[in-house]
Amino acid sequence: MQGGDSLYNRMATANLFKEAQDAELEYKARKVTDKISENMNVIANEPSLAFFRIQEHVRKSLPQLVETKHEVQDIQQKVQGASFDTEYATNAVKNLQKSSIHFQNIQDLMKNAMFMKQQIDYQHDRREQEKVRSSMYMSLTDEQLLSDSQSHDNEPLITPVNEPVEPVDREPLVAPGPLSVNAGAS
Structure with a gap:
């Protein structure tokens, strides 16, 4: 063992505490001190053990972190899409309110x-x-006027140059048909 063990051996062989010592207690104390010194030796001489523990922790927790990151990214995309949809809908409602003048x-x-x-x-x-x-109520003279007006329709109207020509609203007149007693019944 190390140098600390020789000190322990000297103290154990000294007759200072002989009356309080027990064989079983001495065995347990020796075992505990051996383990403590071994752990101190490992910690002092093996710093790579800490890196091994860190690597082990990262290896166990990294896949869960990556999966959580992907889930968060998917949720973020969905939230952005929903946000865009709500902004578009609110803009449409605002534009409808503005278009009330047009309606x-x-x-x-x-x-x-x-x-x-x-x-x-x-x-x-x-x-x-x-x-x-x-x-x-059209009479025979009206029929003659109608035939005269239709014959003059083909002649051009002569007007002074500076006066505007207004169109004449001429409706064709209908000659009366034979009146009978049954005509009003049909």
Whole structure:
């Protein structure tokens, strides 16, 4: 053994504590001191043991760390995708709120178009009714005027150069058909 053991041997052989010593106690004390000195020798002379323990720890824990890292990266990608989707959705909602002016304009234009359509339909119905009334009361002289106006339709209108030409709204007149008693029933 080492130098520490010789000191122990000298102290054990000395008669200082003979009455308190027991053989079993002496054996256990010697065993403990041997182990302590051996451990001190290993620690002092083998620093690579610490590196071995570190390597062993890294080898055991590294695969779990790598797996956890991959899981965190996957979760991060999912969170980024969800964040992008929510930002896109909020921007779409904001743009819809901004477009309410356009929808209001469309609604106003549709109201105007419906009103114009009603006016056109009303004028068309009124003209149809006037045609029916005029055809019922048309006389022979009206038929002659109609034939005269149709013959003059092919002649060009002569107007002064500076005056604008306005189109003439000429509706063809319908000659009355034979009236019978059953005509109103059909």
